[in-house]
Amino acid sequence: MNGQPLVRIDGLTIDFHTEDGRVRAVENLSFDIPKGGTVGLVGESGSGKSVTAMTLMRLIPTPPGEISAGTIDFDGQDLLKLSESQMRRIRGKRIGMIFQEPMTSLNPVYRIGEQVAEVLRQHEGLSRRAARDRTLELLTQVGLPRPKQLIDSYPHQLSGGQKQRVMIAQAMSCEPDLLIADEPTTALDVTIQKQVLDLMGELQAKYGMSLLFITHDLGVIAEVASQVVVMYRSHKVEEGPTEALFQRAEHPYTRGLIACRPALDRNPRRLLTVADFMTAEGERLEVPADRLLPQVKRSEEDLARDAVLMEVRDLHTHYPVTGGLFGKVVDHVRAVDGVSLTIRRGQTYGLVGESGCGKTTLGRSLLRLAEPTRGQVLFDGEDVTAADEANLRRLRKRMQIIFQDPYSSLNPRMTVADILLEALKEVNPRASRAEHRDSASALLEKVDLSPSHLGRYPHEFSGGQRQRIGIARALAVNPEFLVCDESVSALDVSVQAQILNLLLDLQAEFGLTYLFISHDLSVVNFISDYVGVMNQGKLVEYGTAEQIYTDPQQDYTKKLLAAIPKGL
Amino acid sequence: MSTAASALSNFDHAAAASGRSLWHLAWLRLKRNRAALGAAIILGLIVLMVIFGPMLSQYDYSTPHWDRISDAPSLETGHFFGTDSIGRDQFVRTMYGGRMSLMVGLVATAVALVIGVAWGAIAGFVGGRVDNVMMRIVDILYALPFMFLVILLMVVFGRNILLIFVAIGSYIWLDMARIVRGQTLSLRQKEFVEAAQALGVRSWVIIWRHIVPNLLGIVAVYVTLTVPKVILVESFLSFLGLGVQEPNTSWGALVNSGVQDMEFAPWGLFFPSLFLAATLFCLNFLGDGLRDALDPKDR
Numbered sequence: 022m023n024g025q026p027l028v029r030i031d032g033l034t035i036d037f038h039t040e041d042g043r044v045r046a047v048e049n050l051s052f053d054i055p056k057g058g059t060v061g062l063v064g065e066s067g068s069g070k071s072v073t074a075m076t077l078m079r080l081i082p083t084p085p086g087e088i089s090a091g092t093i094d095f096d097g098q099d100l101l102k103l104s105e106s107q108m109r110r111i112r113g114k115r116i117g118m119i120f121q122e123p124m125t126s127l128n129p130v131y132r133i134g135e136q137v138a139e140v141l142r143q144h145e146g147l148s149r150r151a152a153r154d155r156t157l158e159l160l161t162q163v164g165l166p167r168p169k170q171l172i173d174s175y176p177h178q179l180s181g182g183q184k185q186r187v188m189i190a191q192a193m194s195c196e197p198d199l200l201i202a203d204e205p206t207t208a209l210d211v212t213i214q215k216q217v218l219d220l221m222g223e224l225q226a227k228y229g230m231s232l233l234f235i236t237h238d239l240g241v242i243a244e245v246a247s248q249v250v251v252m253y254r255s256h257k258v259e260e261g262p263t264e265a266l267f268q269r270a271e272h273p274y275t276r277g278l279i280a281c282r283p284a285l286d287r288n289p290r291r292l293l294t295v296a297d298f299m300t301a302e303g304e305r306l307e308v309p310a311d312r313l314l315p316q317v318k319r320s321e322e323d324l325a326r327d328a329v330l331m332e333v334r335d336l337h338t339h340y341p342v343t344g345g346l347f348g349k350v351v352d353h354v355r356a357v358d359g360v361s362l363t364i365r366r367g368q369t370y371g372l373v374g375e376s377g378c379g380k381t382t383l384g385r386s387l388l389r390l391a392e393p394t395r396g397q398v399l400f401d402g403e404d405v406t407a408a409d410e411a412n413l414r415r416l417r418k419r420m421q422i423i424f425q426d427p428y429s430s431l432n433p434r435m436t437v438a439d440i441l442l443e444a445l446k447e448v449n450p451r452a453s454r455a456e457h458r459d460s461a462s463a464l465l466e467k468v469d470l471s472p473s474h475l476g477r478y479p480h481e482f483s484g485g486q487r488q489r490i491g492i493a494r495a496l497a498v499n500p501e502f503l504v505c506d507e508s509v510s511a512l513d514v515s516v517q518a519q520i521l522n523l524l525l526d527l528q529a530e531f532g533l534t535y536l537f538i539s540h541d542l543s544v545v546n547f548i549s550d551y552v553g554v555m556n557q558g559k560l561v562e563y564g565t566a567e568q569i570y571t572d573p574q575q576d577y578t579k580k581l582l583a584a585i586p587k588g589l
Numbered sequence: 590m591s592t593a594a595s596a597l598s599n600f601d602h603a604a605a606a607s608g609r610s611l612w613h614l615a616w617l618r619l620k621r622n623r624a625a626l627g628a629a630i631i632l633g634l635i636v637l638m639v640i641f642g643p644m645l646s647q648y649d650y651s652t653p654h655w656d657r658i659s660d661a662p663s664l665e666t667g668h669f670f671g672t673d674s675i676g677r678d679q680f681v682r683t684m685y686g687g688r689m690s691l692m693v694g695l696v697a698t699a700v701a702l703v704i705g706v707a708w709g710a711i712a713g714f715v716g717g718r719v720d721n722v723m724m725r726i727v728d729i730l731y732a733l734p735f736m737f738l739v740i741l742l743m744v745v746f747g748r749n750i751l752l753i754f755v756a757i758g759s760y761i762w763l764d765m766a767r768i769v770r771g772q773t774l775s776l777r778q779k780e781f782v783e784a785a786q787a788l789g790v791r792s793w794v795i796i797w798r799h800i801v802p803n804l805l806g807i808v809a810v811y812v813t814l815t816v817p818k819v820i821l822v823e824s825f826l827s828f829l830g831l832g833v834q835e836p837n838t839s840w841g842a843l844v845n846s847g848v849q850d851m852e853f854a855p856w857g858l859f860f861p862s863l864f865l866a867a868t869l870f871c872l873n874f875l876g877d878g879l880r881d882a883l884d885p886k887d888r
Binding site: 385388390414415417418420421422424425426429430431432433434435443444447491494495497498 | 779780781783784785786787788789790798799802803805
């Protein structure tokens with residue numbers, strides 16, 4: 022590190038005053054951001070990384086927040102001592118910020134050009150005309166297609182990746198010295214993520230800015246950052262050059278974080294988790310050798326011997342697009358457009374594709390949560406698409422679904438006991454309340470939760486625990502087939518590994534069959550026997566996981582695989 | 590066997606220990622809101638007074654005392670709020686009026702609650718053509734002038750207190766149905782509703798178990814805003830002479846007659862107005878407090 026760093030954070034401590042008393046969000050955090058360098062800030066949700074970023078912008082609401090100690094030295098001045106009006110001149114002008122959610126960080130009622138130009142007019146004092154010219158230049162620079170037309174469009178007319186480009190243009194508009202990117206690619210597909218990361222690298226090299234890159238994904242960090250700071254429970258646990266950190270991580274948490282991400286080439290039978298490396302109290306553990314045994318994929322011939330459980334023939338699910346005063350159908354969205362596939366008993370069929378490719382609709386169509394327009398779904402020889410109300414209710418108990426969002430998939434007004442009892446009563450209406458309670462306790466133990474959780478409400482649980490409750494609910498009716506719709510996508514990597522392991526254990530115990538839907542190719546590779554790749558409502562390629570990942574035939578599949586962050 | 594037994598005892602223990610339900614949290618938040626809590630207490634006092642107040646007085650609400658016309662309030666005579674233009678005790682009449690006003694408020698709101706929630710939840714949940722038809726019916730009823738409806742009812746069926754309940758209730762539920770439908774539309778998209786469908790739970794059970802409880806937050810707030818609205822509507826009807834009949838009375842009717850004697854007996858206007866205004870204020874404060882307390886975002 023040569024010369025003076027741009028930012029020096031020293032002993033930063035931030036508290037929040039909540040109903041349950043004082044909560045320390047960040048404790049005694051110190052690190053530097055060198056001029057023109059990139060620092061990655063890694064940690065799981067709640068570790069304090071976003072709070073740190075917001076504090077750099079002085080956007081922490083006080084109260085309830087309180088900066089209890091420390092200094093943030095930014096180019097010679099202490100940001101924490103500046104007045105609000107001085108700070109306003111720094112925000113946007115010298116420190117830019119990109120947020121995680123491109124959908125909500127742009128104001129939907131203004132044209133995108135106006136939103137970028139606003140920053141320029143505010144900080145650079147440009148005229149309306151000059152600001153527009155500069156905006157056009159910026160939008161061209163961030164690689165927005167057809168900038169001359171799109172400058173006058175509204176945010177909802179752009180895709181997620183395009184919106185993120187506009188956000189970057191906005192943050193870059195005054196050529197800031199420091200750009201803070203808070204999970205800028207988490208909500209994006211892999212191919213878009215790659216484009217955005219490349220763009221940020223280019224712009225950084227061109228303008229010589231410093232970058233603080235915040236993420237929970239170590240794979241992404243390896244692509245962009247030269248220095249990494251790892252945060253765990255409000256503390257910095259480790260810091261160092263990226264390469265060295267990946268090869269010789271000292272702290273067990275960092276080692277766990279690196280190990281728990283499924284890889285594309287070689288995986289253990291069960292994923293390692295942070296809990297394999299350290300206890301909850303932070304004590305170091307030795308990873309037992311048998312946890313490291315490599316995963317062995319079954320051969321194609323062997324897989325073909327299992328009985329067929331689900332057969333999908335030429336399935337179409339179209340959504341009508343209505344228009345006009347009386348809701349006349351003017352067009353159709355072909356979400357699923359002629360898909361045929363076979364899922365065998367006891368196996369996992371992985372379905373990958375980018376957002377909007379129709380993979381979620383396909384999963385829901387199998388259970389008729391979305392009504393298929395044409396085609397057949399045969400489950401164990403029975404036609405699901407033709408089933409009447411009573412038969413459908415009976416069939417659905419053999420097929421269950423685990424959802425993506427652990428926050429909206431549980432009714433906030435019901436206790437865990439009520440949630441499980443509802444499912445248990447459907448299969449066994451005559452059992453007594455005590456019997457149901459026993460079953461509910463047993464279910465919770467199956468998903469590694471304690472029966473003492475039965476009386477609690479969903480909001481008292483973490484995302485991973487909620488996902489376990491969702492799994493317990495699905496298991497309550499003794500299903501044979503489970504659709505996992507992006508079931509681990511909303512979770513931190515370390516929690517994701519635990520849930521994937523749980524799914525594997527349950528599959529082994531109950532002989533479950535999974536349709537595993539995800540946009541994350543490495544996760545699908547880890548868990549699947551067969552993999553299908555979807556694009557624009559069609560299955561473009563399918564085969565065993567090994568075939569797809571080592572020898573992809575279609576250009577689309579190759580493009581997807583190339584976009585995955587490689588790590589180190 | 591032993592694990593099951595211990596699990597069960599664990600369960601009972603946990604059920605007793607935790608229970609920080611959303612309602613419980615809402616109550617904690619409401620308790621901290623001084624204005625809302627004060628409003629609830631004053632409202633409670635008013636209700637108690639209205640029910641038990643007349644027992645404190647030696648007079649009844651309908652007997653005129655021709656020797657004490659428009660007397661000023663006095664503790665000695667026992668006419669705490671004075672008397673009206675034919676010598677009836679204003680204190681007792683205010684309490685009786687309160688019973689009527691609060692009853693109209695509660696009954697009409699209850700009618701609106703039941704019809705509005707059921708109508709809105711069904712329309713929103715079933716969707717499609719059913720939704721279209723149900724909501725167009727609501728639109729048509731909206732288009733009918735309310736006063737016209739009330740006068741028509743009065744003409745056809747005669748003046749009857751029950752009719753006022755029905756008339757107001759049948760008008761107020763339209764708002765409730767619209768609000769509930771909108772909320773249901775967004776709830777229907779939630780994954781826990783789909784999960785219940787996937788479990789094979791019947792539609793009406795889903796509405797009852799998953800939709801309605803999640804509506805309660807917004808409905809509770811809306812109810813506290815509807816009660817004052819209904820009381821005001823009843824006051825308006827009484828003011829026009831379409832409301833309650835003598836010797837029965839309501840706060841609205843008392844204010845009406847109080848206005849006529851305002852110049853020489855201001856107490857006839859003052860006390861009913863005070864009670865009416867206090868009740869409306871309290872209900873509005875309570876509604877505000879409930880809205881804040883039931884908002885899950887406010888942790």
